[in-house]
Amino acid sequence: xxxxxxxxxxxxxxxxxxxxxxDAPVISTPDAAVVDGPxxxxxxxxPTTNDQLMxxxxxxxxxxxxxxxxxxxxxxxxxxxxxxx
Amino acid sequence: xxxxxPRTRALGALxxxxxxxxxxxxxxxxxxxxxxxVVGSSAVAPLINAMQTVLxxxxxxxxxxxxxxxxxxxxxxxxxxxxxxxxxxxxxxxxGSVTYYDPNAVTPATKLVSCTLTAPVHVDVGVSxxxxxxxxxxxTGAANGVKDTTGPVEPMVFVVPKASFNAGNKAITAEEAxxxxxxxxxxxAKPWIVETDLARRNAQSGTQLTIxxxxxxxxxxxxxxxxxxxxxxxxxxxxxxxxxSPGTAIGILGSDIYDVNRSMLSALAFQAFHxxxxxxxxxxxxxxxxxxxxxxxxxxxxxxxxxxxxxxxxAPNPAAKRFVDWVTGNTASTPAPAAPTWDMTAxxxxxxxxxxxxxxxxxxxxxxSLSPFAPAADCTTMFETMVPQ
Numbered sequence: 062x063x064x065x066x067x068x069x070x071x072x073x074x075x076x077x078x079x080x081x082x083x084d085a086p087v088i089s090t091p092d093a094a095v096v097d098g099p100x101x102x103x104x105x106x107x108p109t110t111n112d113q114l115m116x117x118x119x120x121x122x123x124x125x126x127x128x129x130x131x132x133x134x135x136x137x138x139x140x141x142x143x144x145x146x
Numbered sequence: 147x148x149x150x151x152p153r154t155r156a157l158g159a160l161x162x163x164x165x166x167x168x169x170x171x172x173x174x175x176x177x178x179x180x181x182x183x184v185v186g187s188s189a190v191a192p193l194i195n196a197m198q199t200v201l202x203x204x205x206x207x208x209x210x211x212x213x214x215x216x217x218x219x220x221x222x223x224x225x226x227x228x229x230x231x232x233x234x235x236x237x238x239x240x241x242g243s244v245t246y247y248d249p250n251a252v253t254p255a256t257k258l259v260s261c262t263l264t265a266p267v268h269v270d271v272g273v274s275x276x277x278x279x280x281x282x283x284x285x286t287g288a289a290n291g292v293k294d295t296t297g298p299v300e301p302m303v304f305v306v307p308k309a310s311f312n313a314g315n316k317a318i319t320a321e322e323a324x325x326x327x328x329x330x331x332x333x334x335a336k337p338w339i340v341e342t343d344l345a346r347r348n349a350q351s352g353t354q355l356t357i358x359x360x361x362x363x364x365x366x367x368x369x370x371x372x373x374x375x376x377x378x379x380x381x382x383x384x385x386x387x388x389x390x391s392p393g394t395a396i397g398i399l400g401s402d403i404y405d406v407n408r409s410m411l412s413a414l415a416f417q418a419f420h421x422x423x424x425x426x427x428x429x430x431x432x433x434x435x436x437x438x439x440x441x442x443x444x445x446x447x448x449x450x451x452x453x454x455x456x457x458x459x460x461a462p463n464p465a466a467k468r469f470v471d472w473v474t475g476n477t478a479s480t481p482a483p484a485a486p487t488w489d490m491t492a493x494x495x496x497x498x499x500x501x502x503x504x505x506x507x508x509x510x511x512x513x514x515s516l517s518p519f520a521p522a523a524d525c526t527t528m529f530e531t532m533v534p535q
Binding site: 108110114115117124125126127142 | 321322324335336367415417423429431442443516518
């Protein structure tokens, strides 16, 4: 059931569904088959800000999106970047 | 001392102004016909080369004399040129290798040949991937005697040998790039941990300056090897395909240079800070549609900047004006060349750049935030029809 709900979100958020509410700041999980975790989201609605434009939902049957979580040993413990040497 | 190249067609480009015999070595430049001196970015070479070819084939040809010392050197050549009709001021003008269209050339087939300007010439247009502010922290505008006119969009890409891409290296995050180019080997961002395999440019490069904004590594402190120009980066990465470890090689290029070298190179998808997922400049690794540039999913891009010196009346010199008008499509001010037919939008698309009329996003400063954009005359359909899908 949970998986079904996720798929519904996928269809609504990233498939270009014309019924999506404009400007609605809805966050959806775009590709449950590949990504199953918090923080991997896309913006559904009409993007107006930089972050919304970058993260606007796409039709992933047409546009390739790669989820990469590299191992970076020098990242600070809180995930922030250290100063340049 | 060298002053401005003469504008009257068929006058000696060098003979009249350089104290050198015109029987000089073959590398010295000939007499140019109606020259426009354009200096700066190598990333925009495909567009300039296309313009050179069409203008050179006109019944009354114009010769674009083009040099590629890097974006910011093009900016300096114009901003420092405080006496454009007199001796070159310090830092102004250009000396060195240039290309031009020679209708009589047998080789190369493109008829785009090289020669060497042996004395400094005033530069009509500085072409740069970034603004004067980014290069020099100096302002432009009428009060400063220099105008900055923006043109089409130039995407910039991280590029790896195709062998590396095929082995699985398909994307890079901004955080990874921070460690790769900010720390080098010490950054431990595998597989890009061999500093001699990092094919970079330098702090004068618009390509490097553009990407620097998006990975938070100032262009002047990048680790790696300065390959001198886009051609050097391209050649190093192509050569790495047959090396011992193509996976450790990475570099940066304008996408227009990359697009014509895809048989040996691959661009990486890029994930910006605060972005959820990495995107190619194009919708997929094999398409050419620049869809993600045009809609804001791919952030490593800039506008072409054209720097021109203004006179006391606030006007650029006639040669500079024509060049800028042609690039911006201002045919009301400067008629388009007649034959071969001149279609600047088509030339831009053919040169693998993105005309602003196909953009859905804009930015007001180099590396600045994206905002929605609606062009006055949308050319999306033309763009998508012309590029391979």
